[in-house]
Amino acid sequence: MRLNPVFLLSATDASHFPTEAKTYGAPEVAFLGRSNVGKSSLINALLGSKEARVSSTPGRTRAINFFALHEVHGGRQKAAPALIFADLPGYGYAKISKSISAEWPQFIEPYLAERETLALCICLVDTNIPPQESDHQLITYLKQIQRPFLVVGTKADRLSNNVLGKNIAALKREHGIEDILPVSSKTSNGIPALWQSIQGVLE
Template identity: 80%
Template sequence: MRLNPVFLLSATDVAHFPSEAKTYGAPEVAFLGRSNVGKSSLINSLLGSQEAKVSSTPGRTRAINFFALHEGAGDKMKVRPTLIFADLPGYGYAKISKSISAEWPSFIEPYLAERETLALCICLVDTNIPPQENDTQLITYFKQTQRPYLVVGTKSDRLSNNQLAKSIAALRKAHEVEEILPVSAKTDAGTKMLWAKMMEVAE
């Protein structure tokens, strides 16, 4: 099923989050990960468009960007979105000023903790680098708060099958999770499976 994305808004404050009236209470899928993990590229691959801005400078996303995904197009576009994508700022990039990092919790933590329509958190981890402590911290947070989450390994096309298997095993052990879904924004590998997981939430 083809879903057409419509950009809703960028939020840098809890007051900016789209209201349920605006989204018809559609379930939200949040994308989170370290800066430069390939988050925007994956979102664009999933949407088949360039909705999410891809920057060569890590940490450019400063807001939560919301996209409504509708069935149909033009006059036949369904009013209620099937899903809402929320593209969250990246974390863990040393060059980001402390003032910006200090601003993030003011709207990100309430979003993750209190957003009633948030149905699934996609935790992105890079399969090309060793497991990162701040990824573990985020995953532990979801376990503790009992937020539904899925760990997705990005940039899987850069590794051989043997390398990828070793990387996934190391990431699973470090993050203490049973499943990590490897994907590639470049080749679309794994994106059908990811769509299936997200559509389960929509239904």
């Protein structure tokens, strides 16, 4: 299945959330992670495009950016999206001003807790650094509100298999989870397996 991504909108308030998911019954997949974890790069690797804006400045994404993914058959694009990606603002970066950090829960928490069309949360953790408390808080929160989630370990290409294995074991232990999918936006390792998990929400 070929999917063509189309940028929908940036939302900084619950009233801005797109209606396409509800109108067409398209499941939504949210991407969450600390600033600079490689969220936009991963979304672009999945889409095979540069739809998500990659910034060298951590914490640059301050809104939820929504992308509609339309099936393409025989060169023709279906009007109704098959899937919607939501790119959420990064968290846990000290240089973000307090005013932005204060605004964060006003529309992020309602999105995660109340969004009916949200089918899966992709939680990104950096395999190159020790387990982070902010990641643990997010994973605990998703467990509490009973949101389906998948933990993905980014930047896996930077480590030897031996070190990667040890780091993933530490992340699983600290975050109290059974599975972490290691991926690399650079080499595309793990991207097909991630797509398989995402397409599971379509079924």
